[in-house]
Amino acid sequence: xxxxxxxxxxxxxxxxxxxxxxxxxxxxxxxxxxxxxxxxxxxxxxxxxxxxxxxxxxxxxxxxxxxxxxxxxxxxxxxxxxxxxxxxxxxxxxxxxxxxxxxxxxxxxxxxxxxxxxxxxxxxxxxxxxxxxxxxxxxxxxxxxxxxxxxxxxxxxxxxxxxxxxxxxxxxxxxxxxxxxxxxxxxxxxxxxxxxxxxxxxxxxxxxxxxxxxxxxxxxxxxxxxxxxxxxxxxxxxxxxxxxxxxxxxxxxxxxxxxxxxxxxxxxxxxxxxxxxxxxxxxxxxxxxxxxxxxxxxxxxxxxxxxxxxxxxxxxxxxxxxxxxxxxxxxxxxxxxxxxxxxxxxxxxxxxxxxxxxxxxxxxxxxxxxxxxxxxxxxxxxxxxxxxxxxxxxxxxxxxxxxxxxxxxxxxxxxxxxxxxxxxxxxxxxxxxxxxxxxxxxxxxxxxxxxxxxxxxxxxxxxxxxxxxxxxxxxxxxxxxxxxxxxxxxxxxxxxxxxxxxxx
Numbered sequence: 001x002x003x004x005x006x007x008x009x010x011x012x013x014x015x016x017x018x019x020x021x022x023x024x025x026x027x028x029x030x031x032x033x034x035x036x037x038x039x040x041x042x043x044x045x046x047x048x049x050x051x052x053x054x055x056x057x058x059x060x061x062x063x064x065x066x067x068x069x070x071x072x073x074x075x076x077x078x079x080x081x082x083x084x085x086x087x088x089x090x091x092x093x094x095x096x097x098x099x100x101x102x103x104x105x106x107x108x109x110x111x112x113x114x115x116x117x118x119x120x121x122x123x124x125x126x127x128x129x130x131x132x133x134x135x136x137x138x139x140x141x142x143x144x145x146x147x148x149x150x151x152x153x154x155x156x157x158x159x160x161x162x163x164x165x166x167x168x169x170x171x172x173x174x175x176x177x178x179x180x181x182x183x184x185x186x187x188x189x190x191x192x193x194x195x196x197x198x199x200x201x202x203x204x205x206x207x208x209x210x211x212x213x214x215x216x217x218x219x220x221x222x223x224x225x226x227x228x229x230x231x232x233x234x235x236x237x238x239x240x241x242x243x244x245x246x247x248x249x250x251x252x253x254x255x256x257x258x259x260x261x262x263x264x265x266x267x268x269x270x271x272x273x274x275x276x277x278x279x280x281x282x283x284x285x286x287x288x289x290x291x292x293x294x295x296x297x298x299x300x301x302x303x304x305x306x307x308x309x310x311x312x313x314x315x316x317x318x319x320x321x322x323x324x325x326x327x328x329x330x331x332x333x334x335x336x337x338x339x340x341x342x343x344x345x346x347x348x349x350x351x352x353x354x355x356x357x358x359x360x361x362x363x364x365x366x367x368x369x370x371x372x373x374x375x376x377x378x379x380x381x382x383x384x385x386x387x388x389x390x391x392x393x394x395x396x397x398x399x400x401x402x403x404x405x406x407x408x409x410x411x412x413x414x415x416x417x418x419x420x421x422x423x424x425x426x427x428x429x430x431x432x433x434x435x436x437x438x439x440x441x442x443x444x445x446x447x448x449x450x451x452x453x454x455x456x457x458x459x460x461x462x463x464x465x466x467x468x469x470x471x472x473x474x475x476x477x478x479x480x481x482x483x484x485x486x487x488x489x490x491x492x493x494x495x496x497x498x499x500x501x502x503x504x
Contacts, residue, residue, distance in 0.1 A: 402474025
């Protein structure tokens with residue numbers, strides 16, 4: 001029997017490499033996402049929600065800690081340190097894909113996650129799905145239920161799952177495994193007298209997208225799809241070999257896998273929502289859906305996210321993520337919020353929404369840049385499509401990926417690449433597709449100077465000197481170790497390959 005409690009349950013569903021453009025409720029008429037579309041209709045959809053870094057591990061670390069990458073020190077997807085050789089089942093360590101993972105590293109050691117604050121307030125926290133922040137065998141950040149993936153990514157049909165501290169090679173579709181464990185956790189936690197928090201982290205729609213990796217029932221939905229919802233453009237001149245890519249029929253086959261994996265995930269989310277209703281706790285539960293970063297599937301001629309090109313890119317398709325918030329009876333239904341919001345705003349928002357008030361006692365060594373948007377969710381400060389901005393006095397979003405930094409307002413985007421460029425400036429009002437770089441135009445030099453100064457001052461006010469991304473040799477091919485005193489020699493990051501080798 002479920003007991004009413006003051007604080008809401010929270011189910012946080014995180015997709016992997018899902019562009020904001022790739023949902024039916026965002027206007028995509030080809031992709032099939034009925035359950036997510038219903039979730040949006042029952043709550044609030046944000047049309048301008050941004051990741052803190054356009055690649056998975058830094059974005060995930062920022063979601064949990066509320067700190068930017070130059071504070072927590074995760075600047076690229078974590079290539080080494082996810083698992084420990086001693087924890088592998090017999091024979092598994094001989095598989096080629098595990099040879100790089102010799103030592104486990106806790107990349108968030110010394111950091112505080114909002115999940116730990118929730119636990120201190122009486123929550124039980126469960127994780128089902130992707131972690132990718134190091135030491136995958138060990139429950140961290142307040143999680144007491146822990147079902148994850150040994151490395152960062154995995155095969156869809158033969159995933160390496162962490163079960164009770166051991167790695168087990170499964171022969172089931174990983175999306176269904178994640179859903180199944182989340183359903184079990186939900187049923188158990190609903191019986192307890194205190195609130196629960198669940199992280200359901202799907203690997204979808206991250207590559208691989210080849211046909212044998214996904215169930216035929218979802219692939220066949222897209223066999224005759226023309227994929228007009230995605231631009232077909234010549235390859236970008238700076239395309240990096242970090243992601244599968246293709247033209248013509250090969251392009252359609254990749255998009256088929258991408259869309260099929262989204263629809264399969266959507267079906268799992270439908271099961272989660274149905275079980276909340278069956279357990280009688282839907283009205284006591286905040287459901288959040290988001291992606292870690294955006295994704296280009298041919299947009300701008302790019303395949304991949306921020307590391308789809310080198311130099312690393314900050315296109316809106318890379319940095320903008322879908323964000324849905326639903327809580328019947330609390331969050332007004334059918335709302336679309338155009339407010340500029342960032343993942344670093346999630347930490348204070350979740351805590352405020354749960355009624356947990358942070359003490360400003362100076363115990364935290366580093367300030368968090370985020371602002372709570374709980375007031376927007378609850379309708380007391382609605383920055384809707386037609387309304388004025390109320391979340392911040394002047395809304396500016398900042399992003400970073402190693403030495404590449406971005407400042408974005410509602411109308412402008414400025415990208416600065418330390419130390420030598422190239423830099424970019426876009427007038428988003430007249431050029432929402434970011435096709436015309438105005439960085440050399442004489443009439444914009446004054447604006448560029450203001451943006452450059454503002455960008456530098458903002459990051460300087462938050463960054464940790466030993467973890468400053470400006471000095472990190474980030475290539476988009478992975479982080480190898482935790483930063484302790486900066487990485488001016490580039491030892492902590494994987495070099496760009498001399499040959500085309502697709503990676504995470």
